[in-house]
Amino acid sequence: MRTAEQTTEEVLDLAARHFNAAPGSLSPDDDIFAKLGIKSLEVFELLSRLETHFGVELPDDELKDVRDFRTLAARIQSRL
């Protein structure tokens, strides 16, 4: 079982790789959209990748208010 910290690190790593950001350039409290310069619709591709990686299902309606990586990781952690 992953710890919350491990999950957060893996989320940051996958997000950086998916959007070609420099490794280590993302922080847990970063605004996902501001930091990556992406639009709301573009985040769906990352979510699919996270689901495959963690083996969980993240319903769209539970992610409506998620803006930072820490909250996103917490939602994943609660389903592991």
Added chain:
Amino acid sequence: MLDLSKYQSMGAALRDACEQFADEICLIEADRDRENHRLTYRQFKEQAEPLARALQDVGFRAGDRAAILMTNQSKWLISAYAILFCGGVLVPLDLKRQPDELWQLLRHSGASVLFAEYKMIWRELSAAAGRAAATELRTVLVTEAPPNADLAGAMRWDNTKVDAQPAFTPRARQDAACIVYTSGTGGAAKGCVMTHENYLEQCIALTSLYPFAPGMRYLSILPTNHAVDFMVGFFGPFICGAAVVHLRTLRPEFVREAFTKYKITYVSLVPLLLKNLRNGLQMRFDALPPAKRKIFNGLVAMNKMLTKNRPHPALSRRLLPQVHTGFGGELRSIIVGGAFSEPETLQFFYDLGIPVANGYGLTEAGTAITVNDLKPFRADTVGKPLPGMDVRISNPDRAGIGEVTVRSKTVMSGYLNEPELTARAIVDGWLRTGDLGHFDAQGHLHLVGRKKNMIVTEEGKNIFPEDIEGAFDSLPVKEICVFAADYIWPRRSMVGEQLILVIHLEPGQNFTEELRRGILERNNRLLNFKRVHGFVVFPDDFPRNASQKVLRDRLKERLAILDRAAAIQPL
């Protein structure tokens, strides 16, 4: 298709569609790879009419207003049918608005009934301040609430159904059918009052070019509160007996799967999604081995040549089966709306044998004003006026460019409770769009800019620069102002519109890295589609009137003298 010229109201047309197409598939709702349900028109009616009766039982009468706040799903359309069956006025609201804005709109619209999804909206909305202001709101019906959820005074949608038959309430063509909110300056949304005639006439015009029929399937992805999806993802397919497919997720892999699984005929997208789709396809084409790539390119070139004058769907499907199979093999057209698309993207799809119905419209004019008629396909224009649309260029300059104005039975009756705003928007029966354009010799409309200081993003969001100036108020400079760059320096294009921040430094102040960081930090706090893309350092005091309000037009004139590329410093 029903003969809509004989109808007085949307409610009557929808009621008759349910009779005429009783055994046809009407709605399919899926969540990821699971199909939630599939309804025929008869089954749809069996769900919707008891709901209409429940509305009547709580005192909902002709002319009363009912709002819908839901993601795209079958209950959106069932609720809409019930409202219109009762002669009510439908108020489709945008889920992405903040709770305080939604309460303001519920108050402004005078809605007495609200249909809302529990998890996506009601849980948050009911906890937010502002409810007391919506004094007319008496009944809230929530969907998909967990068994022990605190409903905050709402009723469960599923518990409202009754066995008694509702009484159909007739309406006249000029009666209000919907109040559709559109963005306005100063953060104030404007409620466009759309009549039954607006929708009936728009539907006749659109289906003459892009017809629906039983067996056809429309994939509903754009929010149904948006004018485009409301027409082509609800009213249009219904009055033709076609089916609407709802997906409860926007994950790309499930959207792609839906095309093949449900053999989709039409889909509507915003330009951003269309561009993403193009990028995904391009990557796949680029990954082909060189020999296959060469053959593929040759087939695309052949398709382009053979469809130069008009589309040949069957031929394109035979020539490029790998592309068309990926879209389910039945896709006739992609409808793009909400903002402007790059001609290269439109041409990319047409060359593959997938025409994109590119057009131009605004909520006030009822979905679409012009659309590409594909005779032949043109990627460089927004098409010709739809049947019944009288479109003129007001006060054209020597190049024929002027404000686009529209007169049509599809133009709204006015802005709700805003007679002065209405009088400025509709002059002598002509709707002033605020967009600049000209017609070419073939009668196609070209849009080249805006009279208004605003932008429309690729996601279809209208952004007014004045509304985001507050984010930069605390910047340590003498004064700031935000403009749409194209409003100052017209480019004769409406794609890639950007905002710029104009700053005037204090006397003796220098522009420093710290100041740049200050701009960036404030910019990043804004939602991504509201951010400025660069800034201009203006050397003088901003022109102001006696009450110290910035005279934007005069400031714009001063800025326009500058060279655009040299003046804008990127962030």
